[in-house]
Amino acid sequence: MHTLSTVSPSTSRAQPYLNVIENFLSTPERLFFSSSNLDEARSMVSRVMKPHRIDQTNSSERLDAKMHHLALGEISLSRLRYGAAVKIECDPLDNCFLVQMPIAGNAAVTVRDRHMELNSDVASVLSPNDAVRMRWSQDTDQLIMRVSSNLLERTLVGHLGHPLDEPLRLESAFGWRNSTAWNGLLSYLIDCATQCPDLAQHRLVLPQIEQLTTSILLATHRHNYSETAPARRSTILPRHVRRVQDFIQAHAHEPMTAEQLAQIAGVSLRSLYTGFKDFLGVSPMQYLRDLRMEHAHTELISGEAGNVSGVALRWGFAHMGRFSTDYKQRYGESPSQTLRRI
Template sequence: MSTAFAMPGLSEALITMSERQLFASRDLAQTRSLVGTVMKPHDLQVRGSGQQVNARMHHMAFGGVSLNRLKYGADVEIEPGPLGDFYLVQMPLDGHALITSGTQRVGSNPDVASVLSPCDSTVMHWSGDCDQLMVRIDRLLVDRAAGALSGRLEPETIRFQLGFRWRECPPWRCLVQYLNDCASHPFDPCQYRLLVAHLEQMVVATLLAAQPHDMRQPDTVRCTAVLPRHVKRVQEFLRANAGEPVSADQMALVAGVSLRSLYAGFKEYCGVSPMQYLRTLRLDGARQALLSEPNCHIATIAMRWGFAHLGRFSVEYKERFGESPSQSLRRR
């Protein structure tokens, strides 16, 4: 069975996704159970007599983020209650849905997505032709980022505005297209953990910037609150974890200050941002691998150290070391 993640108006290409199909089923109980393995256990009922589900679901996970496509093939009522441990962005490609979440309610269609927050009890009615593309995001990823941005250093659960006119938001559209492209090609998230971590952060940051929410404003912190010892603490952490996924909120927790203060301190003390400092460490790691590992390939080394764009990697590498990656490879 050949199916696709298709996004009308975003891409002219119809990308075959049969290898990402999780299931196809006409059994209501089986459909409920299999969707629940990706989302959460929920109540699922067919609305109206004489209808039968003809469901299919595609799924691709990128760490704490997953891209999903789901169609039930019948008018259904879905009652997941509070989502609990994840946020969910639902974008109909066809059909429509009526979503009630907490005190908010929205009629969702191909122009209007719904953004479900984890603490709000949710009930949904999907039309029989409703075909939804969904981005599931682990709650902790969002809550950590919100807490770090607010300057409170602890995870902070937020509530998004339910209705989201996603097609009018170029950054989110580009992000969804990028996820779609990643899902359409062979990709082993376990092999490229740094890229997966970057993708997680990109999804969270884009959603926080694109969709209104109730996150509190950051506390006012004087730049003098960031002392050299805080910056040095983060430097040591980054040197010890350059080959591991590192997020901005992790660095803020290590430093014990808000992101705003951490970045201000790094700029003043090091002349670069923490992420730029980390990128330099990863360039150093890539160089060491090129000079010491037998039978290595430049592309493999670059991706292992979190550089997805080989052209940009080569430029940055040459700027730092005065020679290209291929020249370093020949010097072994």
């Protein structure tokens, strides 16, 4: 059995935004459950994660289990603690990947042939075929991201431009504190959800969040396809670009991903991006954002819009600050100025 050594905890070096994430996932409206009953806690956690077995390792400790939860389409972010030392056993997850990020305490995790002693610097990453055994200390407190395996593999296929030869497997240890892109993603998710409490209801926004999350996870964390080069094809023909351009124009009001557009073009994701850059000067997703911005502008100047945030969300812009900045750069005034002017 291989033992992974870890560096010392660095809670004192935690970025300030982590406090924002922890506080956001501790608000009453995000509370999924709170219980001092182990069976109830197991049942509630199983609804979000996977049925599992759990026992207290010290019967004299009082269980104080709490879980806060944010669901965003095929991904979710949770904060979970038990308030007592526990041991957990779980069969293979089957349909999801779990990234477990300790923000307090420590945990011992055994997955595949690796035993890991986790702390606030190192996360455990569980793949769908992984059975796992864990021990959480009394003060263990974790952020847990759940990602649909189907979503993550679809994203990978889009990047590679060909089907997978074997199931995707992520490395079981992840130095998440040192990953600038991953930390930025967590901050962005919380920022969007804070500005738009009903974010999960906006079907144009969720695919963008899912795409961003899966792309960053695949780019920042090693997996069994990390060294696989994308499929090489001949230079994209203009008709392929036109095909996707026509599709975007006809379906700008619908959710879509770069992988879906590559499928429509009949080329790899890389070839699609190259074609758009060569012929239109922008990426396909930037072309889509520009088109949606035009629709948002048209709606704001029509005199029928009720408020800026409603228009922005309707056209897939979840981050109000960025929408306002991009809008002003494009049209020379803020969205609210356009709305007031009409």
